[in-house]
Amino acid sequence: MASELDLEELPFEAKEPRYLMLAREIVREIRSGAYPVGALLPAESELSARFGVSRFTVREAIRKLTEAGLLSRHQGVGTRVEAAESQARYVQYIGSIEDFWQYVADTRLHVLKRTKTRTPLANVDLPDLGEDWPTIEGYRYRKTLANRICWTRIFINPFYSDIVPEIGSGTDPIYVMIEKRYKEKITEVQQQISAVILSPEIAKHVKAKPGTTGLQTLRRYIGSNNRVLEVTISIHPSDRFRYDQKIRLEYVRGPAAAGATG
Amino acid sequence: MASELDLEELPFEAKEPRYLMLAREIVREIRSGAYPVGALLPAESELSARFGVSRFTVREAIRKLTEAGLLSRHQGVGTRVEAAESQARYVQYIGSIEDFWQYVADTRLHVLKRTKTRTPLANVDLPDLGEDWPTIEGYRYRKTLANRICWTRIFINPFYSDIVPEIGSGTDPIYVMIEKRYKEKITEVQQQISAVILSPEIAKHVKAKPGTTGLQTLRRYIGSNNRVLEVTISIHPSDRFRYDQKIRLEYVRGPAAAGATG
DNA sequence: TAGTGGTCTAGACCACTGG
DNA sequence: CAGTGGTCTAGACCACTAA
Numbered sequence: 172m173a174s175e176l177d178l179e180e181l182p183f184e185a186k187e188p189r190y191l192m193l194a195r196e197i198v199r200e201i202r203s204g205a206y207p208v209g210a211l212l213p214a215e216s217e218l219s220a221r222f223g224v225s226r227f228t229v230r231e232a233i234r235k236l237t238e239a240g241l242l243s244r245h246q247g248v249g250t251r252v253e254a255a256e257s258q259a260r261y262v263q264y265i266g267s268i269e270d271f272w273q274y275v276a277d278t279r280l281h282v283l284k285r286t287k288t289r290t291p292l293a294n295v296d297l298p299d300l301g302e303d304w305p306t307i308e309g310y311r312y313r314k315t316l317a318n319r320i321c322w323t324r325i326f327i328n329p330f331y332s333d334i335v336p337e338i339g340s341g342t343d344p345i346y347v348m349i350e351k352r353y354k355e356k357i358t359e360v361q362q363q364i365s366a367v368i369l370s371p372e373i374a375k376h377v378k379a380k381p382g383t384t385g386l387q388t389l390r391r392y393i394g395s396n397n398r399v400l401e402v403t404i405s406i407h408p409s410d411r412f413r414y415d416q417k418i419r420l421e422y423v424r425g426p427a428a429a430g431a432t433g
Numbered sequence: 434m435a436s437e438l439d440l441e442e443l444p445f446e447a448k449e450p451r452y453l454m455l456a457r458e459i460v461r462e463i464r465s466g467a468y469p470v471g472a473l474l475p476a477e478s479e480l481s482a483r484f485g486v487s488r489f490t491v492r493e494a495i496r497k498l499t500e501a502g503l504l505s506r507h508q509g510v511g512t513r514v515e516a517a518e519s520q521a522r523y524v525q526y527i528g529s530i531e532d533f534w535q536y537v538a539d540t541r542l543h544v545l546k547r548t549k550t551r552t553p554l555a556n557v558d559l560p561d562l563g564e565d566w567p568t569i570e571g572y573r574y575r576k577t578l579a580n581r582i583c584w585t586r587i588f589i590n591p592f593y594s595d596i597v598p599e600i601g602s603g604t605d606p607i608y609v610m611i612e613k614r615y616k617e618k619i620t621e622v623q624q625q626i627s628a629v630i631l632s633p634e635i636a637k638h639v640k641a642k643p644g645t646t647g648l649q650t651l652r653r654y655i656g657s658n659n660r661v662l663e664v665t666i667s668i669h670p671s672d673r674f675r676y677d678q679k680i681r682l683e684y685v686r687g688p689a690a691a692g693a694t695g
Numbered sequence: 696t697a698g699t700g701g702t703c704t705a706g707a708c709c710a711c712t713g714g
Numbered sequence: 715c716a717g718t719g720g721t722c723t724a725g726a727c728c729a730c731t732a733a
Contacts, residue, residue, distance in 0.1 A: 189702080216718090225703060225706095227702085228703060228704085230719085246720060247712030247713075260527065261526075261532075262525065263525040358681065358682045359679060360680050361678070362677070362679070362680075364676040365671055384628040409629070414625070414626040414627070414676075420619065420621065450720080473699095476698075476700080487725095488725095489722060490723085495700095507700075508699070509698080509699050510699065
């Protein structure tokens with residue numbers, strides 16, 4: 172069970188707090204194989220006795236390792252070893268959905284057509300809900316109609332069709348209209364980016380040369396309960412749009428966390 | 434200073450732990466304006482006395498609010514109010530750089546040309562370091578040479594030119610070769626995605642029809658000290674490649690955190 | 696130096712899980 | 715039911731910051 176060690180030692184030097192020393196020792200023991208991944212760590216009370224520290228100190232150590240993703244706690248069960256190495260991963264932070272779009276704010280939608288579609292396109296694998304989805308086609312522009320950003324086709328979940336008549340009038344993005352009116356919150360956005368050739372019709376709408384390239388984005392806006400609220404397909408002339416992103420290395424716990432408060 | 438409230442009340446019902454009730458109360462007071470953003474909260478001992486709970490409970494409450502990004506603690510100073518609302522933001526998690534690429538693993542690079550470039554392309558805004566960057570052109574394939582994924586051009590920071598001769602032999606991605614050999618760690622990757630037309634030469638290399646569309650990715654691999662280790666430009670025939678991503682809403686603290694351990 | 700948050704103890708009871 | 719982690723108390727001393 173790995174070598175004992177009395178944390179009471181080293182009364183001077185070693186300014187490191189005991190819970191960190193203990194955390195290190197636990198990591199050492201996990202890596203030595205004493206507690207393989209998936210196994211349960213000894214109970215807090217046992218660790219407390221074994222290392223001669225209070226349960227508080229043990230819990231602080233375990234808390235740190237839990238934050239690092241090495242352990243997980245389960246009331247009534249125990250503390251499970253989740254990993255031997257604290258995992259690094261890359262993360263992209265996006266402040267808001269507008270940042271995800273990468274448009275400067277203040278764009279508006281000019282509606283060309285309002286129709287209904289049985290199911291939002293073949294390549295969008297949504298369940299056929301048996302209802303037609305309100306569908307809007309148009310182009311997005313900034314400030315004046317001359318400043319065209321992209322052609323777009325929007326599919327609205329019929330459950331939210333109340334907002335459809337208002338689309339194109341205000342400046343709120345559609346997902347914001349849904350969030351406001353129905354108190355729904357977008358919890359996830361899926362995006363697919365691909366390259367396409369501008370068809371003559373689309374080229375005309377965005378005032379670009381037909382036959383040149385465009386960047387197509389297909390986005391699914393998903394609310395709670397995994398309900399798809401809205402699907403959009405946009406095509407940007409490639410000389411006007413480039414998709415930029417930045418990911419950073421981070422040593423991190425699971426996506427869990429969250430907090431109290433509202 | 435907002436209404437008092439005795440947390441000792443409600444001995445039954447209200448199974449919520451006291452530290453969460455206290456956290457909520459503190460949030461209420463912050464939002465009421467009692468403690469504006471930037472101000473210091475009363476000391477832990479004072480809160481402990483005021484609410485009739487132990488300092489431990491106060492600290493747990495503050496810990497939660499700190500995790501939520503509403504407060505920050507500063508030893509010797511106090512607890513500062515950082516925000517009145519816990520901020521939501523969207524996050525994309527990427528397990529590894531390979532996930533960022535979205536290639537199935539096990540791809541290899543076939544080298545066509547080895548040259549040197551004064552500065553990695555005009556559209557790559559790097560400082561001209563006064564040295565030529567080793568440059569490699571080729572295509573990436575999976576398993577057999579018939580399975581071509583993309584054409585690619587790679588610029589290596591001359592500081593790492595030792596690895597250049599080995600490129601194309603192993604299966605390690607170049608950034609892994611750098612990480613291993615120089616103990617450098619990629620801490621950030623920047624990516625720009627745009628749409629292009631396949632030139633006849635590139636089309637030939639990836640076995641696609643010239644004149645069709647391709648998705649171009651420009652990536653900068655950045656290590657510690659913000660040093661650019663490597664720049665790559667890849668062009669994927671668009672019928673073979675689509676860039677998919679998913680962002681999730683998260684209520685979150687700053688990118689800080691990290692933990693002890695190694 | 697006075698006051699803050701950081702660490703730590705030795706207790707206690709509760710909520711939850713599994714057999 | 716026994717055993718786990720979750721919450722909580724009433725103390726204590728230390729490290730740090732600012733005046």
